[in-house]
């Protein structure tokens with residue numbers, strides 16, 4: 586699997602704000618949005634273009650536009666924090682949704698929402714979720730997308746654990762990973778270490794539904 590680690594200085598400064606336990610929810614959200622823009626920018630580097638004839642104030646010339654914007658798929662909740670930033674980079678993108686919460690004891694993802702187009706066979710897909718820990722949530726999402734025919738999927742995650750990266754690589758699914766960091770590992774609660782804690786809670790506060798208790 587192709588893994589791109591975006592260790593640009595400006596990306597690392599945003600990631601540091603996100604990791605810092607002293608950062609407020611507002612500071613965390615702002616840093617996450619800025620880092621999301623950088624990761625989407627890099628993830629979009631090889632998207633095909635088509636020519637767009639235009640006139641400058643001086644002469645006709647050839648411009649470019651995306652041949653087909655990727656479908657953005659945030660994994661709710663934490664992935665929602667990245668959507669506006671991703672759409673600011675790719676304004677014509679459409680958005681599908683997958684909702685999932687890890688069971689705190691088993692660490693298995695418990696899906697509670699799936700809103701995706703039926704046919705993704707001709708569609709590039711960007712899955713966005715800040716955290717790739719065991720990889721369970723991402724794998725579940727990737728399977729939903731691959732089952733709809735997608736053959737070109739990019740997982741955009743801010744912090745990844747080696748176990749999650751390995752799970753994706755061994756899945757055989759048509760996915761590549763764009764991430765800002767591959768951290769040391771997981772603790773006994775399957776949180777990424779050093780990580781940044783619970784991304785959903787740091788964005789939005791505690792989760793009030795009991796989906797993960799199923």
Ligand SMILES: O=P(O)(O)OC[C@H]1O[C@H](OP(=O)(O)OP(=O)(O)O)[C@H](O)[C@@H]1O
Pocket residue numbers: 660661662663664685686687688692694714715716717718719720721722723749775783784785786792
């Ligand atoms: O790789 P995994 O071990 O599956 O863990 C990663 C998942 O955990 C987090 O979501 P969480 O379940 O905390 O839900 P939330 O976004 O609602 O907080 C995160 O946003 C990923 O979706």
Ligand SMILES: O=c1cc[nH]c(=O)[nH]1
Pocket residue numbers: 663716718775776777778780781782783784785
């Ligand atoms: O470290 C982790 C692992 C899973 N989900 C998070 O939000 N953080």
Ligand SMILES: [Mg+2]
Pocket residue numbers: 663783784785786
């Ligand atoms: Mg969470």
